[in-house]
Amino acid sequence: MGIAGVDAWVIAASGLVWIGSIWILTLRPPPPQVAPQQDPFRTDKMSELIEFSGTPILLVDHGRISVANRAARKLLGKHIVGQDMRVAFRHPEAIRLLDKQNGGFTQIVGLVRRRDVWRMNRKVLSDNLSVVELLNQTAEVDIARAHTDFVANASHELRTPLASIIGYVETLQESDTKVAEATKHKFLSTILAEANRLQSLVSDLMSLSRIEAEKHEQPRERVDLKPLIETASRDAAGLERVPRLTFNLAAGLTVLGDQRQLEQLVRNLVDNALKYGGPDGAVNVSLSRTDNDEALISVADQGEGIPAEHIPHLTRRFYRTDPGRSRASGGTGLGLAIVKHIVERHRGRLDIASQQGQGTVVSARIPLVDGKAS
Numbered sequence: 001m002g003i004a005g006v007d008a009w010v011i012a013a014s015g016l017v018w019i020g021s022i023w024i025l026t027l028r029p030p031p032p033q034v035a036p037q038q039d040p041f042r043t044d045k046m047s048e049l050i051e052f053s054g055t056p057i058l059l060v061d062h063g064r065i066s067v068a069n070r071a072a073r074k075l076l077g078k079h080i081v082g083q084d085m086r087v088a089f090r091h092p093e094a095i096r097l098l099d100k101q102n103g104g105f106t107q108i109v110g111l112v113r114r115r116d117v118w119r120m121n122r123k124v125l126s127d128n129l130s131v132v133e134l135l136n137q138t139a140e141v142d143i144a145r146a147h148t149d150f151v152a153n154a155s156h157e158l159r160t161p162l163a164s165i166i167g168y169v170e171t172l173q174e175s176d177t178k179v180a181e182a183t184k185h186k187f188l189s190t191i192l193a194e195a196n197r198l199q200s201l202v203s204d205l206m207s208l209s210r211i212e213a214e215k216h217e218q219p220r221e222r223v224d225l226k227p228l229i230e231t232a233s234r235d236a237a238g239l240e241r242v243p244r245l246t247f248n249l250a251a252g253l254t255v256l257g258d259q260r261q262l263e264q265l266v267r268n269l270v271d272n273a274l275k276y277g278g279p280d281g282a283v284n285v286s287l288s289r290t291d292n293d294e295a296l297i298s299v300a301d302q303g304e305g306i307p308a309e310h311i312p313h314l315t316r317r318f319y320r321t322d323p324g325r326s327r328a329s330g331g332t333g334l335g336l337a338i339v340k341h342i343v344e345r346h347r348g349r350l351d352i353a354s355q356q357g358q359g360t361v362v363s364a365r366i367p368l369v370d371g372k373a374s
Contacts, residue, residue, distance in 0.1 A: 046131075056134040060085050063098070075112060075134070085132075097122050103130060107137070117141045153318040157201055157333065161194040197332070204334040208317070211261065211341045219258040219346060222369060225287055225295055226251050228259065232266035233285050241274050248286040253295045254369045257346050265342045268335040269299040269362050277301025277359065290365060294348070298363040305356035314352055315340040339364070 047067045050057045056072035058065050058080075065088060068081050080088045086095050093106045103122040111118045111134075119135040168187045172179060179187075226249045237245055255262075266285075273283040281302035288296045306314070310321045318333035336352075339362075343350045346366045354360035 058085075058132040058134075060098075060130045060132055062128045072134070094120055150317060154205065157318060158198065161198040161201070164194045165191050165198075201332045201334075204332045204338060207264065208334055208338050208341065211338060211345060214258075215341060215345045217345075219256055219261075221257060221259060222254055223257040223259050223262060225249075225253045225255060225262070225297070228262055229266050229285060229287055229297065232263040233270045235263075236267040236270040237274060244274060244280070244282055245270070246282055246284045248284065248288075250288050253287060253289060255295050255346065255366045256369055257366065258342075261342045261345070265339050265364060266297065266299075268339050269297075269364075272335055272362070273299050273301035273303075273360070277303035281359075289368070292365075293368050294365040295368055296363060296365050298361055300359060300361040302359045305358055306352075306354040306360055307356060308354075311352050311354060315350065336362075 046059055047069075050059075050067070050069045053069055054071055056075045057069045058072050059067035063085055065080050065083055065085055068076070073080070076088060085098055089095070089108075089111075091108050091111065093108055097104060097106045097120060100122070101124070103124045105119060105121045108118045108120050110116065116136070116138045117140075119137050121133040121135070122130055123133075124130045168191050172184070172187055229249060230247060233245055233247070234242055270283065270285060277283055278301070283302075284298075284300045286296075286298045286300075288298075290296050306321055313319045314321075315336045317337045320333050340350050343364045343366070348364055348366035351363045351365070352360070353363075
């Protein structure tokens with residue numbers, strides 16, 4: 001540049017630029033900055049997330065319960081926070097699940113109460129942290145058990161009259177000699193009685209099934225109770241037993257109901273009272289209004305009464321205080337079970353009061369229309 005006659009100032013500036021570029025090339029770039037990563041399973045964040053879940057959830061850190069949401073504290077107690085998981089549960093199946101490295105699930109019976117059933121799920125989040133979820137399966141197990149018991153009881157109840165019918169028919173068919181007319185009449189009468197009992201049982205089973213299928217649908221028909229109760233009571237009594245009935249029915253009480261089911265409710269209560277209230281005992285059917293704006297339907301007999309230990313079980317299917325007497329009178333063991341489901345569908349309440357030697361009173365309370373008599 002000097003030989004070419006370039007100005008000295010230009011030569012000096014060019015030199016400085018060249019030296020600066022060489023210096024820049026010798027510099028090293030700064031190390032990349034890495035943003036700090038937060039633990040995705042921080043217990044404070046997890047606690048906020050699970051606190052209001054309706055399912056009991058626990059966080060287990062190094063074998064100890066570090067977080068328990070509100071549902072878990074209500075179930076197991078506030079003291080479980082900070083406890084060793086094995087001490088908190090004290091259940092062999094739960095301890096085995098906690099010892100597994102990969103988590104999993106198990107079923108625990110009797111976690112809080114003797115017969116309750118819980119499914120315990122465990123998910124491992126990191127080397128030392130895991131989450132435990134508790135799912136209540138008691139209702140499902142109870143329903144399955146109830147269905148099993150119902151099928152077994154129904155099968156037994158159906159088999160008994162069928163066996164009797166088959167036995168008498170086979171006897172008549174296999175008799176080599178002519179059966180005496182009186183014996184033949186006795187056999188045929190027994191067959192007819194057992195067939196009628198079988199028909200009643202099937203009818204009650206179908207009624208109970210229909211009522212259970214509709215139990216979540218509240219009836220919307222306005223029903224005047226006085227004429228319904230009087231008619232249904234007389235139908236249940238028949239001509240021979242009507243003189244045993246006495247009535248004390250208030251007028252103008254209307255409910256939202258299913259007329260067919262309410263008639264069945266009254267028929268079942270009156271029929272039971274006439275059967276078990278003694279051969280000549282009076283049965284009083286009453287209708288009144290309660291202080292809580294309910295229609296109170298009561299059927300009282302003057303029978304022997306029911307021992308106190310039987311009363312809580314009377315609405316169970318096929319439950320009988322005296323099986324032999326009940327079957328002899330033609331009972332199916334489903335009458336009060338049907339009544340209970342009808343009352344529940346009508347958002348009411350069933351009460352049974354009895355004293356031995358003084359009779360039994362069965363009462364159904366059903367809300368009046370708009371809480372008022374009409």
